[in-house]
Amino acid sequence: MSEYTPLSTHAATAQIVNATDQGMLLRTGSAALTASVGSPTSRHDHRWTTRKWEVAPDHVGAWIAESDFGTAPAVTRALHDAVDAGFLTYLPQHTAAEAERECAAFLKRRFAWDVPVERVHLVADVVEGLRVMLRNFAAPGQPVVVPTPCYAPFLSTPRKLGRAVIEVPSVQADGRWQLDLDGIERALSGGGVLVLCNPHNPLGQVMREAEMVLLAEVVDRTGSRVFSDEIHAPVVYAGAHHIPYASTSEIAAQHTVTATATSKGWNIPGLKAAQLILTSDADQQLWVERDIVPSQNGSILGAIGAIAAYRDSAEWLDETIQRFDRNRRLLTELLRVHAPHARYHEPEATYLAWIDLSAYDLPSRPAEYLAQHARVVTSEGADSGVGYEKWVRFNFAMAPELLTRAVESLGRALASRPLAER
Ligand SMILES: Cc1ncc(COP(=O)(O)O)c(C=O)c1O
Known part of the structure; x- marks a missing residue:
């Protein structure tokens, strides 16, 4: 390096130039x-x-x-190869499928989360994933509940789609930020979508399993849904351990849409290929029936980057x-x-x-x-x-x-x- x-x-x-690994x-x-x-x-x-x-x-x-x-040398090489080959077309299905396979394999290796590959779907980016979730998998008219502080587009994106947003400030206790579960339950009382961010931007915290279990009970009791943004999961420091929210129980799996991507871990957000993971059987059925996001909607270079990142760049x-x-x-x-x-x-x-x-x-x-x-x-x-x-x-x-x-x-x-x- x-x-x-x-x-x-x-x-x-008078400049600082970062000589990256690719030169x-x-x-x-x-x-x-x-x-x-x-x-x-x-x-x-x-x-x-x-x-x-x-x-x-x-x-x-x-x-x-x-x-x-x-970014990682393997990612750069893969992108160069694709450009040299003129591989700049619409995203072929076999390339999308390979990216989805490598995502599933990474989730299994890194987080011991066993997701069937057919449940992994490419979308352009995580915020687009949130839009897809709100348009297709959330009851119309229900509010979006966001624990704060939060990643700013969690507030603006639902509002642009006409959703009411309820902010629920998290609380600091014992040197950690904790979800205000009572406040969340009140905000979700008529049903809604909770936007979870784990690991958290901006707090940098990794959620503990016990807190996720309690949250899942609240979401289940109120008949609500969760959008779990896990884009930062690859960047966790020694001592902390990322547990995907949807992996904590079958109840959580059935009410959650998870989003992840290589864009933060491997620093390639401009390539546009995030992944939605549909652990809910009903969501998956709807996705297939309605062809909600056709696979060629992702970017070909994004898929190539994701494959090289997940497979070759640990x-x-x-x-x-x-x-x-x-x-x-x-x-x-x-x-x-x-x-x-x-x-x-x-x-x-x-x-x-x-x-x-x-x-x-x-x-x-x-x-x-x-x-x-x-x-x-x-x-x-x-x-x-x-x-x-x-x-x-x-x-x-x-x-x-x-x-x-x-x-x-x-x-x-x-x-x-x-x-x-x-
Ligand atoms: C928590 C979180 N979600 C989503 C994004 C944006 O991801 P994307 O570019 O895939 O929409 C960011 C970028 O900073 C982020 O921090």
């Missing part, structure tokens, strides 16, 4: 976190500026959930998790030193950190303040639900040198503010 060239070498050209140059932003590094952007080739780095000049992109660490994934892990620990240390009043639980999964800045007297949109004053672009907590206006989500999937500079800069911007009155 290639290492990053020290930041100082790049300072001359490809991905533009990952300028190093101008300090005044000594000027504004360089006009000299750059912008072709390889990723979405995360589409930020103002001299700002660090720490917002959208993509990583600066590229070692790369584990090495990359170790890289994230080092950053996770570095971030804890950096926040302790540079932002001592920020509150943060080290995540058990994902490369996202959910940071409580309520101890600082900040303007109403802290991420905006930090972008302006620290030149670090994070995600606004308010997007994750009502009550999280003083939080930000920080993506730490970046070179450690850059992470260090970013948090030092955040620390300076925070230190320039008074502490909030308690």
Whole structure:
């Protein structure tokens, strides 16, 4: 695995370039976190500026959930081969079927979850999977219940489809975030769809089996459904253990639609091939009868990427998790030193950190303040639900040198503010 060239070498050209394992140059932003590094952007080739780095000049992109660490060599090779062969057509059925097989095999190897391959279905992406679920497998008119904080599109997507959304804030107890099961039961009292996220974005927590068992009872009692977004399941740190919600009981299996993908673990969200897993017999029957999402709707390169990721790239994934892990620990240390009043639980999964800045007297949109004053672009907590206006989500999937500079800069911007009155 290639290492990053020290930041100082790049300072001359005022950019940090991530030499990924493929030797490809991905533009990952300028190093101008300090005044000594000027504004360089006009000299750059912008072709390889990723979405995360589409930020103002001299700002660090720490917002959208993509990583600066590229993808696995086997994925890159498979994509090159496909392009060289002109394999850029509609998605052939045999390729879709192979991706579905490799997904099922990965779920079995990694999580001991035995899913019949015919229950795995390609869809363009996980958010599209949520739309498919709401349009086809959820009673019309019922609300969507979202434990918060949450991934922002869990709130916006159902609303765009005309669904009422009920936010149920999770509670902090014993150093963990826990679902408010009573609140969820009240919100689901007339039936509805609960959107679960496990491992959790933005909290970085991995759900414990006992909590899932209690949740399944609530969902079952209220005759509701679950959409279980498990897109982050490949990125779990040692010590935590991902258990697919639908695998916890037959009752859970029958009320759940699970979504997963290679897009986070292997950093290929642009390829568009997520997987829906239909453990409910009724859902599966409807899917087949109505041809709900024809298999050629996925992307051919997405399916090729998913096959190579699931089948050939476990070692790369584990090495990359170790890289994230080092950053996770570095971030804890950096926040302790540079932002001592920020509150943060080290995540058990994902490369996202959910940071409580309520101890600082900040303007109403802290991420905006930090972008302006620290030149670090994070995600606004308010997007994750009502009550999280003083939080930000920080993506730490970046070179450690850059992470260090970013948090030092955040620390300076925070230190320039008074502490909030308690
Ligand atoms: C929890 C969660 N679900 C879904 C997505 C988006 O996935 P997709 O691009 O497959 O829609 C993300 C991306 O950050 C995410 O964090």
